[in-house]
Amino acid sequence: MQSFSHELQNFSRARLKKQSTRITTATGKVLVETRSADDGYITVVAEESAACGFVQDMCLDLQVGVITPFLLLSSQDAASDIETLKKFKVTHVLNVAYGAMNSFPEQFIYKNVSMLDLSETKLTSYLPQCFEFIDEARKQDGVVLLHCNAGVSRSASIAIAYLMANEKIPFDDALNRVKSARPSVQPNAGFLVQLKEYQP
Secondary structure (H helix, E strand, O other), rough: OOOOOHHHHHHHHHHOEEEEEEEEEEOOOOEEEEOOOOOOEEEEEOOOOOOOOOOOOOOOOOOOOOEEEOOEEEEEHHOOOOOHHOOOOOEEEEOOOOOOOOOOHHHHHHEEEOOOOOOOOOOHHHHHHHHHHHHHHHHHHOEEEEEEOOOHHHHHHHHHHHHHHHHHHOOOHHHHHHHHHHHOOOOOOHHHHHHOOOOO
């Protein structure tokens, strides 16, 4: 009669196949670790990769949140999609992203307000010029598409502050309204603090 460990070794050698595990490091380098079933020896091979240290989302985000009839909220993907812009009758685009180009400068009125999505960014210092652009478009019966890169933090924070100032509603109500229009909204921690303290 064989020992349990001896039986287990024989079973492993006879039945288990070579296994590989793909590992992506924090820098984006991809390694493939392969364990042989016969001797348990591990081989690590580096693969060429264009990864950036994070998982890239290759799906377009064309979801547009209707904040008011004249103010829409989206990511840069929707702002770069002419069919989406036409569908929502956009006339003006407020781009608060950093490094996102204006896709159709001949067809829409643009305003660029480059902001960094950092907790220490002074959000309230950007509000007057953003509000002025939105209000001017509204006077012209225009529709403003407000976007940053992902449509989650910067542009959402501008939309929340605009509702607080324009409709005189408290922060929680403004946040809930913007979230119901675009569920992915999540201002960074610093913006949340500033919005809670904001007195329009």
